[in-house]
Amino acid sequence: MKLEICIDSFDGMVGAFYGGADRVEICSALSLDGLTPDVGLVDICCEYEDIEKFVMVRPRPGHFTYDDFELGQMKATIIAFKDKPIDGFVLGVLDEEGRLDIETMKELVYLAFPKKVVLHRAFDYSIDGEEKIEELIKMGFERILTSGKKPKAVDGLDLIRDLQIEYGDRIEIMAGSGVNHENIKEIYEKTGIENFHLSASYTGQSEIAYDNFGKAFDDYRWTSSGLVEAARLAIDDLKK
Numbered sequence: 001m002k003l004e005i006c007i008d009s010f011d012g013m014v015g016a017f018y019g020g021a022d023r024v025e026i027c028s029a030l031s032l033d034g035l036t037p038d039v040g041l042v043d044i045c046c047e048y049e050d051i052e053k054f055v056m057v058r059p060r061p062g063h064f065t066y067d068d069f070e071l072g073q074m075k076a077t078i079i080a081f082k083d084k085p086i087d088g089f090v091l092g093v094l095d096e097e098g099r100l101d102i103e104t105m106k107e108l109v110y111l112a113f114p115k116k117v118v119l120h121r122a123f124d125y126s127i128d129g130e131e132k133i134e135e136l137i138k139m140g141f142e143r144i145l146t147s148g149k150k151p152k153a154v155d156g157l158d159l160i161r162d163l164q165i166e167y168g169d170r171i172e173i174m175a176g177s178g179v180n181h182e183n184i185k186e187i188y189e190k191t192g193i194e195n196f197h198l199s200a201s202y203t204g205q206s207e208i209a210y211d212n213f214g215k216a217f218d219d220y221r222w223t224s225s226g227l228v229e230a231a232r233l234a235i236d237d238l239k240k
Contacts, residue, residue, distance in 0.1 A: 001239065002023055002194065003021050004196065006027055007025070008028050009223070013045045013048060015222075015224060015225040018225050019200065019229040021051060022052060023054065023087075024051060024053055026055050036077050042055055043084070046085045046086065056091075059073045066104075074108060087115065089112050090118045090145070092120045092122025093105050094125065097127070098128075100132045102132060121146065129149070136171065141171060145197055146160060146163070147177035147178070152177050153178055153187060164192050175195070179197060180200070180231065181231040184234040184238070199223065200228040
């Protein structure tokens with residue numbers, strides 16, 4: 001069973017690593033559901049060898065339908081990072097009608113080879129995700145991150161279970177959105193999946209506040225090594 005933590009800072013990498021995560025999804029701006037990270041963060045994360053590292057390829061917040069310039073940016077990101085000691089990329093593209101854009105993603109997957117590729121929650125926003133899984137498998141996707149097409153994974157367990165039963169032996173199904181150490185057992189028992197994606201974070205405020213604007217910086221989400229460790233223990237308990 002695998003525990004994946006999404007991070008957007010070096011502190012997040014440290015918290016995930018020492019908390020016992022198997023894998024990190026390296027992003028920027030988790031407050032915007034994760035965007036492409038900068039090269040500095042990826043490089044420093046690559047100094048941690050005993051943990052899988054996947055890089056988010058998402059050029060902007062919002063919907064997953066991209067124009068030619070944005071797709072060019074995504075391709076440039078893959079080219080820039082594919083020779084680094086990472087394990088793969090996380091991406092997803094929909095067409096203007098909300099269908100999985102198979103042909104465009106095929107280009108990105110082929111460009112990323114031999115790195116692995118994961119489909120992010122564009123799957124949940126698509127109108128045809130369940131119908132396209134065979135094509136995703138043939139294309140070479142390693143894993144699908146999903147909340148079962150619900151806002152939170154605990155509300156989409158029926159679909160997650162169905163996907164695991166039908167496709168789980170050929171592509172990894174990973175639950176994400178609202179997953180935490182308190183509901184991992186329920187998710188596992190009701191779906192049978194073995195991959196869990198979470199931020200393991202809490203909201204805090206910077207200790208630094210400059211006086212010239214008369215207010216502190218906005219609240220920020222921090223990865224908690226304690227919450228990572230709690231999720232690790234919850235997963236390990238399932239193996240007993």
